[in-house]
Amino acid sequence: MKTRDKIILASLELFNERGERNVTTNHIAAHLAISPGNLYYHFRNKSDIIYEIFLEYEKLVDYYLQIPDDRPLTLDDMKFYLESVFDGLWAYRFFHRDLEFLLDSDERLRQDYREFTNRCLVAIDRIFLGLTDGGVIQRQSEELRRAMSLNVWLVITNWMAFLKTAHGTEMDSSLSTKRMRQGIYQVLTLEIPYLTAEFYDRVMTLREQYRPDLPDNGI
Amino acid sequence: MKTRDKIILASLELFNERGERNVTTNHIAAHLAISPGNLYYHFRNKSDIIYEIFLEYEKLVDYYLQIPDDRPLTLDDMKFYLESVFDGLWAYRFFHRDLEFLLDSDERLRQDYREFTNRCLVAIDRIFLGLTDGGVIQRQSEELRRAMSLNVWLVITNWMAFLKTAHGTEMDSSLSTKRMRQGIYQVLTLEIPYLTAEFYDRVMTLREQYRPDLPDNGI
DNA sequence: CTATTATTAGAGTATATACTCTAGCCGTCA
């Protein structure tokens, strides 16, 4: 593998583990057993590494959120969207953690992230529409649908942070995978009142699969 | 005013403006035109200042979220809760920004914040119950109510971050006050399907007052 | 084989940051 790619990979790994703020370029270099000079030969600065990682994240999510325009959406589609998005969130979880700082310190990233958010919101909206056409969700006013899409986005993008802050340090990966799934449960909760009678039971059954089997409220 | 209190106040102000990460203890001292030594006479370290600010935040929110147990809740109560909580969020907006890092670097804060989250979730749940008793909201299963409460919490605590990241740098205070109100709009959106027939119109009218009068989706 | 270019090592630097230390000021109370 090219050194450049190794740097991106190691950075992502370290960022996810320790948080971008706690990972220096020297750490990254040391982790790869290369010299700082080598790292800076491939990247002008730390922001450039982060930006590159963002581009991958963006590409992944954009890929996942493709919406067929020749057919309505099914329950399987919905399940796929939810699982994919939460997987992406997990794979790049450092990103939403220090988001505001990252955007503050990189104009390019700020611009791109804004458009990315926009695309995601539009995609969520289209998914709702597609599910409406598919008879899963009742038709709603555009205004309500948009407000709902935004709420879905807020729940999704805040889920990781909630897990990290509301739980202790007991974030071993198996537990957090389970907990991640609870994010899907939360999103499905948002949809419940809008389900059609035909699909109500099926969606509720699906939702059961993501229910946290833990005694408390998720705390 | 005591120097100690001035330090807390100035820190909060600077943290909110620039983000905790961008504010050093030397900045705070310089801003107050006092010496670093003076600052460290009053606080052992930066974490201590942040912890002190958190205690005030906590006190404020706990105060706002008091729930009368001798009567059901009214629409006015609900409005009060929403406006108060978003005001608190705005006044201490730096806090949720670098939350994960702050909790990572202060064991005390992590513990306290966890309990704080817990209390808030319980309070939201009780508010829903109170509104049910008040005939505003339809009675739901405990499980659904809890999941809804968590969604409300996720929307609320992510609202500031969303504003900061989804909009450009055009965050003058008048605009952001308007935008903050949209957070209430979003929370009310969550409640719509659960309103009783008697209160539906009144809540929808209230919600109208928080509707963003901007052309786009809030981007 | 040689010349040129891409890559890498690793010491080094400028700056920032959290925090310390000592000396002195100032109000109060005996």
Add this chain to the structure above:
DNA sequence: TGACGGCTAGAGTATATACTCTAATAATAG
């Protein structure tokens, strides 16, 4: 008046961090 304790100034320090510079090595093309 003087001594004492709370408060403050401000220079200073150890460490970290992002990043640079030069020289050496590997790869490649002619």
